[in-house]
Amino acid sequence: MTNDEFRRYGHQVVDWMADYLENIREYPVLSSIQPGDLVDRLPAAAPERGEPMDAILEDFEQSIVPALTHWNHPRFLAYFAVSGSPPGILGEMLMAALNVNGMLWKSCPAATELEQVTLSWLRQWMGLPQEFFGIIYDTASIASMHAIAAAREMADPEVRTRGNTGRLVMYTSEQSHSSIEKGGITLGIGQNNIRQIPVDESFRMRVDILRERMEADRQASLSPFLVVATVGTTSTSSIDPVPAIADVAEEYGAWLHVDAAYGGAAAVVPELRGVLNGAERAHSLVVNPHKWLFTPIDCSVFYTTRPEILRRAFSLVPEYLKTGENPRAINLMDYGVQLGRRFRALKLWFVMRNLGHDGICAIIRSHIGYAQKLAALIRSHRDFEVAAPTPFSLICFRYRGSDDDNRALLEKVNASGKAFLSHTVLNGRFVIRLAIGNIATQWQDLEEVWDLVKQTAAREQGDDAGLPQAVN
């Protein structure tokens, strides 16, 4: 492709992107393709000769777009409804063109230093102390795995050379994200040594049980080395009592990691800063700008007050990567598993500057406001109930019927293509999850979804029992 062609196709792609985002409501949120359809549709072998970009872009529209789940859709309300934003997309475009690997300061000074600058900015927005050192990883799964590794290093400095001993035990709540357990499995801690502490009626870790378990393990000559608290659990967005957890972790000399991948974003809003109470005592914390800070995936921010331990756990510098020593020339590869590091700070910088603190606060406030308003509507409807507290912008609710009724309701709503909700199980019951997090979501979108849910439920009820349709 000549440079002129690249310019021309670049403009063409930008127009497609702008049209796409402008018309996003016209797409079905969920694709209607069946598993294997796209594989079957595409050629079984790659082309021998290069193909013109026109043909490729045409196939992109004809074959790929219909097979997409549209995370940009304002009525994508499943999982955590993460969202990019226009400045973030512009940042990704430049990242792709620059194509740097910021493994070393020298391999791209801008990538390393802009990461320090943006993470200092974000730290201030979140009200975290200055001693929190920040680094960007790709995902919260990886960030949390690094927390576990750093905690292990603190508890057992010989682990690097000797390997695991099997005496280390970590603690998290039974509502914590699966990546915590997965991280423990990956690092060779073993599921038997991962205690899933029960939660209270609001799905928050039971600190009394945490202490009991830690004490029992210590009595059994095991080493409690890590407690993971969550601010904004995945199932319900519940907030663990971090101050009390910090007390217990401190008592046992354990590393405290706060998983605020979702909820941490809310702390950017001054009046919501309290959601991170106690986190200032954590050894590490993760917050995902690609979740609720409008930065395209991937961008997961990890803060730690013990960067020297993180570095001790991971630094391994072969001759071919040695550079001169300069205390201001940090080599971020020393702080993690991954040698390759994209210039993710660039998109975060674009987003933080273009939206500004007040702009981001306004969007997060609107999402939480919508969630409160919608939760009130659900609560006041005779056929529905809200199944968990709604501290952020995630609503867990259910139709007053069987699990199968709720499952059928969710499937019908999603099959409409008008919205995408997900589910969880709380206290053994199937519950529908509706998470608001897209920069483009308006109250009207949520009204439409609520109407769709009510109508679908009413139709189901009518079909099943021949009864007149329920009304609100």
Added chain:
Amino acid sequence: MTNDEFRRYGHQVVDWMADYLENIREYPVLSSIQPGDLVDRLPAAAPERGEPMDAILEDFEQSIVPALTHWNHPRFLAYFAVSGSPPGILGEMLMAALNVNGMLWKSCPAATELEQVTLSWLRQWMGLPQEFFGIIYDTASIASMHAIAAAREMADPEVRTRGNTGRLVMYTSEQSHSSIEKGGITLGIGQNNIRQIPVDESFRMRVDILRERMEADRQASLSPFLVVATVGTTSTSSIDPVPAIADVAEEYGAWLHVDAAYGGAAAVVPELRGVLNGAERAHSLVVNPHKWLFTPIDCSVFYTTRPEILRRAFSLVPEYLKTGENPRAINLMDYGVQLGRRFRALKLWFVMRNLGHDGICAIIRSHIGYAQKLAALIRSHRDFEVAAPTPFSLICFRYRGSDDDNRALLEKVNASGKAFLSHTVLNGRFVIRLAIGNIATQWQDLEEVWDLVKQTAAREQGDDAGLPQAVN
């Protein structure tokens, strides 16, 4: 930002990108900023109010660009001179706009299925057997870590629940990439249980010593569980004798992982397919399209013949991510640590289709041809020597002087801004590395670099000894 503004800035950014790539030779390859300069230059706090994109893009040019190392520069010859390409950049642009997370088939069918399609294509290009299941990770560091985890799972199926035992031992050459050792440290294997097997005079693993060590470990009641062979080591691009290593690994029932992150790309060229001889017997293999297949960072491809073991090691499906069972609806999150998964197959698809098999082969052939030609020039110069075989496009060479002379030569060449080379240490001696991998590199670039190296060395010699300048 309104949609019209996004469109306008998108076009502006595309023009900047096209200008940048067109004028890339005018930039100094290495930035001349000092550590901390960018941090000091940028505001200490984020803006309270959103700023116009014009101002941000202006700052990007004024502050960020001068602090870049230009990986796009055709005379960036350090590390492995990885390279994106125009179709890859277009792919990244669309990825950023779509912003999907392909963790589940359902969360983006296109991401999952296009990954299967492109990796099947690439597998065919590389001549690997059909049973190689492919998955894209972010980096080779992570891919190799998954190889170690899968090998551990095969050797010790109870590791997931019980944790590591400390009896597992892994083997790689002392020339293997640092990420292999780092992966072993991370997984809790411990450096004491990672055997770095010596290499022969061509920097290839000594298979006789491998067997001795495995036998000795078995005699000591340890469990040899993994051998990592490298096709294209980082220091010299040497190729381990994979067929003989496969014999030994098989004899001891160990997992064989082939790190072909760099060298695997060459196997796409039919007459070079032999570099992967023996790899068809591997349990897993990594190749990085973001290294030498012109795909923007990040895109690391992992193949395994034992996907069910990889899945057993990593699958952990919480209720909120459960979907219906369908054998054709693969959930790629089950095959790794990371839940979040960018739509990386899209850029790979764009690159493979737009360049085509013959287009990619032509570029790789040209790089290898340039390297052979340049190595011959270096070899024939009285003041220089080639320090290792050049099977691919990486040349290790040194000036016939002290290590300090070579270090000074490298620093002066890099300080010129006209080229960026890196170094390694071979047999205790400082060696300059020159790696050719950029899609835009022409023979003339290499002639210029060679002239620069010769002239700099001659000037050094002249300065030091008052001798007349060396000539070729």
